[in-house]
Structures are given as structure tokens and as C-alpha cells.
Amino acid sequence: xxxxxxxxxxxxxxxxxxxxxxxxxxxxxxxxxxxxxxxxxxxxxxxxxxxxxxxxxxxxxxxxxxxxxxxxxxxxxxxxxxxxxxxxxxxxxxxxxxxxxxxxxxxxxxxxxxxxxxxxxxxxxxxxxxxxxxxxxxxxxxxxxxxxxxxxxxxxxxxxxxxxxxxxxxxxxxxxxxxxxxxxxxxxxxxxxxxxxxxxxxxxxxxxxxxxxxxxxxxxxxxxxxxxxxxxxxxxxxxxxxxxxxxxxxxxxxxxxxxxxxxxxxxxxx
Numbered sequence: 339x340x341x342x343x344x345x346x347x348x349x350x351x352x353x354x355x356x357x358x359x360x361x362x363x364x365x366x367x368x369x370x371x372x373x374x375x376x377x378x379x380x381x382x383x384x385x386x387x388x389x390x391x392x393x394x395x396x397x398x399x400x401x402x403x404x405x406x407x408x409x410x411x412x413x414x415x416x417x418x419x420x421x422x423x424x425x426x427x428x429x430x431x432x433x434x435x436x437x438x439x440x441x442x443x444x445x446x447x448x449x450x451x452x453x454x455x456x457x458x459x460x461x462x463x464x465x466x467x468x469x470x471x472x473x474x475x476x477x478x479x480x481x482x483x484x485x486x487x488x489x490x491x492x493x494x495x496x497x498x499x500x501x502x503x504x505x506x507x508x509x510x511x512x513x514x515x516x517x518x519x520x521x522x523x524x525x526x527x528x529x530x531x532x533x534x535x536x537x538x539x540x541x542x543x544x545x546x547x548x549x550x551x552x553x554x555x556x557x558x559x560x561x562x563x564x565x566x567x568x569x570x571x572x573x574x575x576x577x578x579x580x581x582x583x584x585x586x587x588x589x590x591x592x593x594x595x596x597x598x599x600x601x602x603x604x605x606x607x608x
Contacts, residue, residue: 381399382401382419383399384418384514386588387547387548387588387589388418388514388544388586390416390516390583390585391584393406393581394406396443398441398442400441400480401474402468402471402474403463403477403478403483404419405462407439407442407444407482409444411521411525411534412446412531413446413447413521413534414483414518415521415581416516417463417518418514418515419467419514420515421467421503421504421513421514422511425468426467427469428469429470431469434475434476436479436484437481438481438482439481441482446480446482447529447533450530451528451529452486452528456489457486457487457488457489457535458488459484459486460485460487460492462484462518464500465479466504467504485518485539486533486534488561490561491559491561494564495567498567499558499567503515506543506545506606509607510545511545513544515541517542518539519534519539519560520557520580521534521581522580536560537559537560538557538558538559538580539558540555540557540558541555542554542574542585543555544586549593552605553597553598554571554601554602554603555573557570557577568603571603572601573601574586574597585598
């Protein structure tokens with residue numbers, strides 16, 4: 339009888355230790371910063387002629403994407419990256435942890451803000467565009483690269499747009515992509531850090547050199563939709579008006595006006 343009581347006590351203590359350990363892991367554990375493997379650093383710089391402005395001045399350059407962080411909203415106002423044919427691989431990658439971005443001086447939001455929020459940790463630079471390298475893939479799991487997205491939106495129409503861009507890259511080569519949420523007043527907030535939930539997300543896709551630049555822009559509500567993605571096209575001017583960001587600001591004024599003031603779909607196969 340004494341031995342049985344003793345065993346139950348041991349099991350109870352072990353169970354409590356497991357529960358406490360799991361709780362600590364879920365709430366406090368954060369893995370080390372993802373760092374470039376020695377000799378494998380592969381900085382892909384965004385050409386100056388496609389660079390947008392930053393409303394915050396908090397621009398961060400990673401090896402495989404860059405961003406402008408907006409601290410009051412606890413997310414990037416834009417993510418920019420170069421997508422080339424050679425980047426489009428089907429390499430199987432182990433999904434890493436989401437961790438805070440060490441290059442964001444004000445600290446990017448903790449991933450735990452998203453727990454039980456009902457929203458996905460939506461990648462802005464898709465992990466699927468960075469399967470060609472374990473390091474490039476892991477970089478996309480910095481929390482500076484995520485924004486709260488409706489689950490069916492993220493897996494649905496937003497994913498369809500990402501897949502369409504890959505098709506364009508396979509056909510025409512290098513494209514430049516800028517994407518983010520529309521950060522405005524009176525948004526829903528989640529988590530202890532009050533991460534804002536955008537009502538709309540945008541994506542701008544460009545190709546070509548400064549003299550023959552072509553671009554197309556999309557604006558999508560953060561909710562499920564079965565509509566064809568071409569129905570979400572808008573002018574770049576519209577996105578600039580909604581975000582306060584000046585895209586393609588280094589282009590000659592005439593070229594920038596031509597690119598941003600109209601929607602031209604004939605150069606993009608849907």
C-alpha cells in the first residue's frame with residue numbers, strides 16, 4: 339500500500355513537471371537567430387529603380403528579402419523580394435519556428451500574439467518562394483515577415499495569386515514583388531502586443547529594366563473569395579493612396595506616371 343502511494347506520488351510529480359515544461363516551452367522558449375551558414379551568404383539586392391519609400395525609415399535588409407517595419411502596427415508595411423527562375427524548386431524543407439527579427443530595432447512581434455487569435459501567421463514573402471536554400475527558407479519565418487490573415491484567404495485566393503506569380507517567373511524570368519497589408523486606423527488587434535489585422539492586402543509585381551518596366555498591382559480583402567485573381571487588379575496609384583508609400587520612386591517621372599496610373603493586363607497571362 340505504501341509503495342503504491344509512493345508510485346502515484348512520483349507519477350503525479352512527473353506529470354506536473356511535464357505540464358510545466360510544456361507550458362514554459364510554449365510561452366517562453368525562442369530558438370536562436372537564423373544565421374547564414376558559413377560560405378553560403380547569398381545577398382540578393384533589390385535594384386534601386388524598383389525601390390519604394392518607407393513611411394517609418396525602419397528598412398531592414400535580409401539576404402533574401404527586405405522590408406520596411408511599422409512598429410505601431412507590429413508588422414511590415416512592405417516586404418520586397420526578387421524572384422528568379424532558379425529560386426523555384428520543390429526542395430523539401432523542415433518548417434522552423436517563427437522567431438523575432440533580430441534586425442528590427444524595435445523588435446518584431448512575438449509569434450505568440452497569434453495563438454488562439456483565429457488568424458494565420460500569413461507569410462508576406464512566401465516560404466514556397468525560398469525552398470532553394472534552407473537558410474533562405476528559414477529567413478521567411480522571422481515574425482517581421484508575417485501578418486494576420488484569414489485562414490481561408492491565406493490558403494485560397496492569396497495562395498492562388500502567389501502561384502500565378504511563380505508561373506509568370508517560369509515563363510518570363512526575374513520579377514520583383516512588393517507586398518503587405520493596408521495599415522490604417524481602427525483595425526482589429528490581436529495578442530498582448532496589439533498586432534493589427536489588415537482588412538486588405540496588396541501585392542505589386544514588376545518585371546523589366548527601367549526603360550521597359552511593366553507592373554501590375556492587386557488589392558484583396560482579407561477574407562475568402564472564389565473570384566478570378568484578375569478581378570482584384572488596381573492601379574499602383576490606388577495602393578500608394580491607401581498606404582502612403584511611393585513605389586518606383588527612382589524611375590523617371592514620366593515612366594513612373596505611365597506605370598502607376600493605369601491597369602494594363604495584356605502583359606500578364608492569367
